[in-house]
Amino acid sequence: MSEKKVALTTLGCKVNQYESAALEELFRRRGYRVVDFDSPADVYIINTCTVTHLGDRKSRQLIRRAGRTNPEAVVAVTGCYAQTAPDEVLKVEGVDLVVGAGHRADIVDLVESVSKGNQIKAVEDIARCREFEELPGESHQGRVRAFLKIQEGCENYCAYCIIPYARGPLRSRAPENVLDGVRSLVARGFKEVVLTGIHTGAYGRDKHEGVNLVRLLASLANVPGLVRLRLSSLEPNDITPELLDLMAEGPPFCRHLHIPLQSGDDYILKRMRRRYDTNFFRRLAAGVRDKLPEAGITTDIMVGFPGEEDEHFRNGCAFVREMRFSALHVFKYSPRRGTPAAEFPGQVDPRVKEMRSRELINIGYALARSFAARHLDKILPVLVEQAVDVGEDSSRRVDQSSSGGDAAELPAAGEVYEGLTDNYIRVFFPAREKWRGQLADVKVTALSGAGLKGRIIYK
Numbered sequence: 001m002s003e004k005k006v007a008l009t010t011l012g013c014k015v016n017q018y019e020s021a022a023l024e025e026l027f028r029r030r031g032y033r034v035v036d037f038d039s040p041a042d043v044y045i046i047n048t049c050t051v052t053h054l055g056d057r058k059s060r061q062l063i064r065r066a067g068r069t070n071p072e073a074v075v076a077v078t079g080c081y082a083q084t085a086p087d088e089v090l091k092v093e094g095v096d097l098v099v100g101a102g103h104r105a106d107i108v109d110l111v112e113s114v115s116k117g118n119q120i121k122a123v124e125d126i127a128r129c130r131e132f133e134e135l136p137g138e139s140h141q142g143r144v145r146a147f148l149k150i151q152e153g154c155e156n157y158c159a160y161c162i163i164p165y166a167r168g169p170l171r172s173r174a175p176e177n178v179l180d181g182v183r184s185l186v187a188r189g190f191k192e193v194v195l196t197g198i199h200t201g202a203y204g205r206d207k208h209e210g211v212n213l214v215r216l217l218a219s220l221a222n223v224p225g226l227v228r229l230r231l232s233s234l235e236p237n238d239i240t241p242e243l244l245d246l247m248a249e250g251p252p253f254c255r256h257l258h259i260p261l262q263s264g265d266d267y268i269l270k271r272m273r274r275r276y277d278t279n280f281f282r283r284l285a286a287g288v289r290d291k292l293p294e295a296g297i298t299t300d301i302m303v304g305f306p307g308e309e310d311e312h313f314r315n316g317c318a319f320v321r322e323m324r325f326s327a328l329h330v331f332k333y334s335p336r337r338g339t340p341a342a343e344f345p346g347q348v349d350p351r352v353k354e355m356r357s358r359e360l361i362n363i364g365y366a367l368a369r370s371f372a373a374r375h376l377d378k379i380l381p382v383l384v385e386q387a388v389d390v391g392e393d394s395s396r397r398v399d400q401s402s403s404g405g406d407a408a409e410l411p412a413a414g415e416v417y418e419g420l421t422d423n424y425i426r427v428f429f430p431a432r433e434k435w436r437g438q439l440a441d442v443k444v445t446a447l448s449g450a451g452l453k454g455r456i457i458y459k
């Protein structure tokens with residue numbers, strides 16, 4: 001019998017990317033070959049996202065696409081959309097199997113038990129799940145920066161957010177397993193590890209006394225050979241002076257914090273059931289900059305939350321400018337069934353959301369450029385990722401700017417590589433494949449879109 005092939009596609013966040021890498025590894029261990037999602041395979045896995053309705057829609061498109069690529073294949077759907085709306089997913093053409101968040105580790109057995117025409121739904125009430133599910137996520141990662149999941153679940157229940165229903169209660173990974181994970185990634189040559197979670201700042205809260213994020217980080221910092229340690233999203237309330245003091249000790253800690261603000265208006269923050277106001281955030285940002293000069297502070301902002309009037313939006317824009325974020329992720333509010341905000345009065349017209357979103361994206365682009373501009377003519381350590389593929393993802397690099405940026409001035413694609421500084425500025429420079437995954441000193445010569453360009457300094 002010929003080798004079986006499995007193809008995965010992943011939507012959404014870094015946690016999903018980590019979990020997809022783990023699922024691939026589970027299939028590999030059972031003798032499967034992992035192939036491209038667009039090529040013929042025996043099994044297709046769609047790891048879905050449901051944070052907005054766009055996640056649902058894209059998930060459904062990818063499910064249908066898999067069914068068309070090979071109508072004989074087993075099509076399995078997992079991730080947050082599968083967990084929260086399994087019956088809706090089962091109705092999408094071609095679906096054989098829906099795997100909930102509590103059954104990821106059994107995915108290969110589940111796939112192999114499918115007989116075409118008999119759908120399987122392996123989804124349980126995630127609210128009852130109390131254990132962190134160990135998956136073999138460190139053994140393989142296809143990229144230069146490795147993601148490592150240290151925590152699962154969220155109990156914040158912000159008014160707009162469906163994720164607590166998709167991911168369940170707080171579960172922290174055992175510190176010794178996180179340490180092993182980081183060691184194994186370093187042994188495999190990864191220079192940068194990004195710690196991810198659903199409510200990462202709550203790490204340890206479900207464990208006994210003494211397990212917390214700061215202690216975990218302090219132990220990881222001593223792993224020999226770890227060059228960069230980055231934290232993904234942290235809630236404003238979880239960033240403590242102790243954490244900042246530790247990060248201020250320097251490498252391996254990256255001078256970068258992603259702190260989701262969501263709105264820069266106090267009335268909207270309150271309606272969102274966020275647990276801070278703009279004053280709190282202002283003091284926090286000042287504290288970060290005091291202890292970590294040149295830190296990149298990036299954020300998520302939502303526009304068009306129910307009740308957001310022009311005045312609230314204007315306040316928000318002013319606050320975003322005042323905070324000098326180095327990048328914004330802008331989300332248009334999307335009502336999620338089962339969340340309180342979906343029933344709030346004052347739902348905002350989609351056209352207004354669109355206009356506000358564009359305006360904020362432009363503000364974000366300008367802020368990113370002025371942050372980047374402070375690094376002109378400097379020599380910056382950059383972790384070399386991949387050759388720039390102008391076709392594939394150029395929108396991200398120029399941050400959907402209407403002004404276009406000056407990425408076009410770069411030399412021909414194929415020889416230009418991109419990478420990140422520790423404070424999260426994207427840098428473009430000519431390089432060769434042997435640099436991939438290495439840290440290079442790049443002399444910055446100019447701005448490029450929301451990032452920088454330069455050349456490697458050879459020592």
Ligand code: 5AD
Binds near residue numbers: 336
């Ligand atoms: N609509 C739009 N954006 C949302 N987010 C979370 N829930 C929603 C929603 N219902 C955004 C938040 C969060 C990011 C991951 O997704 O900004 O930080």
